[in-house]
Amino acid sequence: MNIKRSILLRVRIAFLVAVVFVLAVVYKLVEVQMIEGDHWRSLAEQSSLDYKTIKATRGNIYADGDDLLATSLPFYQLAFDPSLVSDEIFTSKIDSLSTLLSKFFRDHSSEYYKKKISEARQMKSRYLVLNRELVNYRQRQEMQQWPIFRRGQMRGGVIFEKEDRRYKPFKGLAQRTIGSLDSEDEGLAGIEASFNDYLNGQDGEGLYQRVAGGNWKPVNASTDVRPIDGYDIHTTIDINLQDVAQDALLRAVSTYNAEYGVVVLMEVKTGEIKAISNLERTKSGGYAELYNHAVGTNNDPGSTFKLASMLALLEAGKVDLTDSVDTGDGTIEFFDGKLKLVDERKGGYGKITVQEVFEKSSNVGVSKLVTENFGDNPQEYIDIIKSTGYGKPLGFQLMGEGEPYIKEPGDDSWSGSTLPWMSVGYETSLTPLQTLAFYNAIANDGKMIQPILIKSINRANQPVETFEAKVLNKKIASDETLEKLRLMLEGVVERGTAKNIKNDYYKIAGKTGTAQRLVNGRYYSQQFYASFAGYFPAEDPMYSCIVVIDYPKGWNRFGGDVSAPVFKEIADMIYAQNLQIHDSFTPEYTAASNGTFPVIRAGRLEELNELCNELGIS
Template identity: 75%
Template sequence: MNIKRSILLRVRIAFLLTVVFVLAVVYRLVHVQMIEGDKWRQKAEEYSLDYKKIKATRGSIYSANNDLLATSLPFYRLAFDPSLVDDETFTSKIDSLSHLLSNFFRDHSSDYYKKKISEARQSRSRYMVINRDLVNYQQKQMMNTWPIFRKGQMQGGVIFHKVDERHRPFRTLGQRTIGYVKDDFGVGIEWSFNDYLAGRDGEGLFQKVAGGNWKPVNASSDVRPEDGYDIHTTIDVNLQDVAQNALLRALMRYEAAYGTVVLMEVKTGEIKAISNLQKTASGRYAESYNYAVQGTNDPGSTFKLASMLALLEAGKVDLSDTVDTGEGSIDFYNRTLTDVKRGGYGKITVQEVFEKSSNVGIAKLVTEHFGENPQEFVDIIKKTGYGQPLDFQLMGEGVPYIKDTDDESWSGTTLPWMSVGYETSVTPLQTLALYNAVANDGRMIQPILVKSINKANQPVKTFEAKVLNKQIASDETLEKLRLMLEGVVERGTAKNVKNEYFKIAGKTGTAQKLIDGRYRTQHYYASFAGYFPADEPLYSCIVVIDDPDGWNRYGGDVSAPVFKEIADMIYSQNLAIHDSFQADLLANEGTFPVIRAGKFDELNKLCNELGISNHLGDEDVDWVRSQVDNNAIIWKKNYGSNELVPNVQGMTVRDAVYLLENSGLKVNISGSGRVQNQSLRPGVRISKGQTISLDLG
């Protein structure tokens, strides 16, 4: 019995202790929650504070015309602290606010928004995101006038979180060149100049609120961010639009894999347009890779300019020398090199070899003169700077590859194949730099895309094209190279782009593509590189179209017309580059319609015998043109020299033929009377043996 009572007593004591403990816990919970609640809530808020990064506003990117290419626009995410609104305002205005929110976002009913906000208020939530959609600055200003929100952040509880969104006003124009930045990766100007564009982030005090969100406290200790610098580029928006659309039309026409075009000012090296378009899975074209800067490939026949430079600079050949190209094929060990024309070109001059782009002719010349010392050929080319990195302003420039003779892949067929643009690899921009140097009197300069870095319209850093080589070749060699490049358009593989208004100089290129280690005869890399106007070069340009479809897949058929379209558009829009002597082609009208041009001593004698006042404007000239001044004739020196086509319009047949044949031209005549039109425009460079047609009337 005593044992039983003892057990019961122990159980009762244990039960009482448990009850006391439970009551103590309940009391403590009530005390903490009800009596000390404000104190602990304040401490919780204090311990939920942290410093967070405040993003700087990214700098803008501008064109050469000061058009915005990329900028950061402020957008805002709408949040709300419903606990800050007094009961009277909340009760009377919540319906109106919910209605406005529903009409604006158009995703939920007004009842949904009212319920969502009311529940957050009842749960004493200090922070809620009303809608994830961003609003712009004008919309933000409008929302600040809405019921409840108009009281501001402290009394109305409205919170606008600023979020910068990158915006490109011209959308896809130059998209890859402008580029982007995403996390720790990017491309184009955005990435290459990220250190300047990004600015310096600030730091601010934030409070952690319900849902794991952070609300800015706006403390005095906040460090304000420093906005990024602006980038001013050399891109001309109008020329960019012309180049990109011309390229796109050609790509669509030939259903090509990709294409690129670069337009550059000859003297400054400033890139005025650069476009890269690649065929997507949907069949459309978009900029996804910078082939102009990064894409290396066998250049094909555009490399023949470098081969001819080496031959001429070493004194191995002259333009009038002849080469027997036979029936258009030649064997080098176990490989056969062929020309495009079936049956070959036979025996032709060195200049014709270049104009017709004869593989056989170029390879024979190079192997004949450099076969014993092929490294000499390589050294001359590399000395120009071609085949060396340009240290371009954009990251990721393709690494050029021109073999030396100690390269392990060098073989007996390397030299002839290299001479016509194979077994080597360069980017389109690197090839353009070589052609630009020929146009620029031998001065090879570094292409540039960014002109300055600005802060508040004040340059903090400026860029100019670096001189990579002051003189890539002798003046004599350069003059011959220019003659050959002009001949390609006048008579050669690009004669389809010849026009009567201004002269183009350039070279076509068609390279078989290397696929799975083998060159494929049905897949081509078609290109055209050159400059214009040829007499006084202002722009250089390269066009590449990869793997075009159809029968005509050569550079002259596919890429050269894109070049011409760009050049024509620039010529038509820029009166400053129109030739000053164009007005001289028109015969003077007035009192003396017959006296146009001729030999000065004969015309002067005729006028004196007829009693016509005439005066010589230039001293010591043989051939003149007439210019009427009131009732007198002023004799002006006729446009012409031993190297340039003279102006014979208005002359007698005898005088015209004499002058033209003494300039090295062959003359075809049709009609009778004085010369009305001539097929070769005055002022263009003469190629000896060239034919000019005269229309008389």
């Protein structure tokens, strides 16, 4: 009986112990979930780990000669893990560190920083942003020598979180051509967009720990995948010539209160673009690079297209330069009077030669020649022009090239007025760069080449891909035709509509262009698109150039008055700085050899004086 009672007692005791244990477990669960839940959830969040993207550093964009056009500069946010610092170091150095922080950021007192850091240490915080203001690389190096920080991240707790920012050392120079980035550091326009995949590089991945406040702290784990930085892009831009071109263009668009202006300067033999500027009027009334009109904006080229008309006439054997053309009183009607073309000179030019028709830019003369010789077969005229490559896409290296358009007789919009209208540069749609490529071909012995802006893609200063101008047409016309075209282009400057830019030291060849602006399908007779396209020196061409001024205001609104002087200003500066050009001139166009320099008509005085001193002339 005693044995039975003893067993029952033991069972009851075991049961009570089990009940108490279960109740204790339940109580602890309730306590953890309900009473201490927030605390433990916070600790769980603080200790969570995750892999985050480590952004690759975007590649640089260089000018010819390795001047930086765009680069990514490292900036850093300063953070601190006070738990990693020993008591001895913290106590002895916190005052001096707080003083340095206060002096550097100049936003709070040293007492503020000391209190902020000390409170974070007491709360065992492992991540404290000391200031939201970013510091640059030099400042980071300076901070790494400060008290506590000099012990590094593992013993000093200092954390520098890198953030790249795109920087353009030359500010607005070629800004639109270089391009821009969006908020995600992806290319929006220009080189930045067209070569985005190369510049971007390959992002890495790193292990991060989430700490108090929802911030993420890098763990610097061995499993981190390092990012691969982007490729560097080397361009053809000459930063000095870019500066000259942009300055000259800015003066012109400002003087004439134009809507926008374009300059493209290209090496004749290589097709390398040495300067490209697009200045557009802003809402505030100033000018800035907002859009690449040189590449993307189509317009009726106006009288610069007369060079193509003359090429067709000469290549087909329809005319010679000495043939005479009766331009009458300077007016002519086509299509039953629905189209009336007039010459700029009131009363007309009367009977003049074909060469004079071009030099004087006679609308009557050119349209009369083209309609009389191609009126029965306008397709022949179109075919000759298009066979040169003019009117076809260039396949330019930047995205956004405007689609060229030269009408065909089979088009729905072709009418009885199209041929004469087209012969003087209307009812066509071409970009400044496409017109420049055509003029460059005349200067380049008939070889049409693709303008290029990018020379190479590099990794660690070594090219991984290089580019040269593609030949678009080996010979756009016969040597005889080319010689006559060059003679007429020189005559425009010697005697014609651009004689205001003639000079005694080197020859310019080119053609003025003035077209009525087409706005919403309607031509405006008092709004003009003024241009000048050509090359220099005419005897041995080194550079071709086009200048466009859209909607100049005032009395002088024509290509010869507005755009040609910009061309000359650029050419003058190159002439003054480039001794190689001087070697190509005939004695008539060479400086005197008696130790004196001819009168300099344009250019920057300081640079010209320095050049003269180097040459030992006065």
